[in-house]
Amino acid sequence: DAGVIQSPRHEVTEMGQEVTLRCKPISGHDYLFWYRQTMMRGLELLIYFNNNVPIDDSGMPEDRFSAKMPNASFSTLKIQPSEPRDSAVYFCASSLDSVYGYTFGSGTRLTVV
Amino acid sequence: GENVEQHPSTLSVQEGDSAVIKCTYSDSASNYFPWYKQELGKGPQLIIDIRSNVGEKKDQRIAVTLNKTAKHFSLHITETQPEDSAVYFCAAPRAHTDKLIFGTGTRLQVFP
Numbered sequence: 001d002a003g004v005i006q007s008p009r010h011e012v013t014e015m016g017q018e019v020t021l022r023c024k025p026i027s028g029h030d031y032l033f034w035y036r037q038t039m040m041r042g043l044e045l046l047i048y049f050n051n052n053v054p055i056d057d058s059g060m061p062e063d064r065f066s067a068k069m070p071n072a073s074f075s076t077l078k079i080q081p082s083e084p085r086d087s088a089v090y091f092c093a094s095s096l097d098s099v100y101g102y103t104f105g106s107g108t109r110l111t112v113v
Numbered sequence: 114g115e116n117v118e119q120h121p122s123t124l125s126v127q128e129g130d131s132a133v134i135k136c137t138y139s140d141s142a143s144n145y146f147p148w149y150k151q152e153l154g155k156g157p158q159l160i161i162d163i164r165s166n167v168g169e170k171k172d173q174r175i176a177v178t179l180n181k182t183a184k185h186f187s188l189h190i191t192e193t194q195p196e197d198s199a200v201y202f203c204a205a206p207r208a209h210t211d212k213l214i215f216g217t218g219t220r221l222q223v224f225p
Contacts, residue, residue, distance in 0.1 A: 004156075031211060043157070043202065043215040056212065091156050098211040099145055104156030 004105035006092050012111045018080040021108045024073055025094030033102065034067055034077050035091040043091075049075065082112045117205050119216030126193050127224055134201055134219045137185040142208035146179060146186045149202045151218075157202055161188070193223045 005024040013019050025032045033048040047057040049069045057067070064083070069075040079086055089109050093102040116139040126132050138146075144165040149157035163170045163177045163186065170177050174193075179186040190197055203216040 033213075042217045045212055045214075048211060050211065056210070093156070099147075099206040099213045101159060101162075102147075102149075102157075102213065104149075104158065106154075106156050 004092055004094050004103050006090075006105035006108050008108060009106065010109045010111075012113065013082055015083055015112055016081045017112075018078065019082045019086075019110060019112075021077040021090050021092075021110070023075045023077070023092030023105060025075070025092070026103055027073065029094035029096050029103070031095045031098060032069060032075050033093045033095075034075070035093065035104075037089045037091060037107070046077070079110075082110075084112045087111050117203060117214050117216045119203050119219060121219060122217065123220045123222070125222045125224065128193060128195060130193055132190045132193055132197070132221055132223075134188045134203070134221070135185060136187070136203035136205075136216050137183075138205040139184070140205070140208045141181075141184065143205040144208075145206055146177065147204050147213070148175075148177060148188045149204065149215075151200045151202065153199075190221075193221075195223050195225050197221060198223045 007022045030051050034046040036044045036046055046059045047067045048055055052069045065079055067077045089107045091104050091107045093104045095102050119136045147162035148160050150160045151157040161172050161175050161177050163179050168179055174191050176189045200218045200220050202218050204213045206213055
């Protein structure tokens with residue numbers, strides 16, 4: 001298995017632009033998690049899905065952030081409009097069973113200028 | 114809600130020495146405690162985990178111990194090697210949810 005695949009690896013965008021981050025979980029994993037990592041706040045859970053259904057989005061910072069999972073093999077995290085404070089590394093992780101055995105992707109480093 | 118505190122934030126050791134990283138958690142209902150290793154430019158990778166029905170688990174040079182009474186758990190790395198240099202994160206689930214709460218991380222440097 002190729003693991004959790006995220007794209008792009010790096011994204012540089014101007015403030016106000018829309019940004020879309022993509023994730024392909026491991027086949028057969030029923031859970032998908034989006035995390036954000038910054039020096040100041042560490043690893044923060046933004047939202048997670050179970051069987052493609054959003055379960056908890058309480059970590060999404062504000063309405064500018066949205067996430068979808070249209071099928072079991074694909075999820076997106078969208079920021080519109082982007083702001084400099086959104087600069088961070090965004091990770092997607094998937095698991096077969098809830099909190100047990102997360103597998104993380106390599107992350108997307110987002111820079112908003 | 115669940116809070117996970119991790120110490121120290123940085124740790125430097127000589128190759129061959131042992132390294133210990135400690136975490137405390139707040140929710141007594143937590144029952145699963147994983148440790149992740151993050152190398153530069155990569156995502157965190159699960160290296161060992163322990164469930165609340167055991168007090169210790171070992172896998173070659175790494176071990177994790179759990180003290181449920183005191184609500185703390187520790188990662189022990191013996192015979193450290195330069196390739197052990199990375200950031201290590203502990204985590205614990207928010208009880209009765211599918212959410213893992215991560216500690217703030219420990220940057221381990223192993224000097225040859």
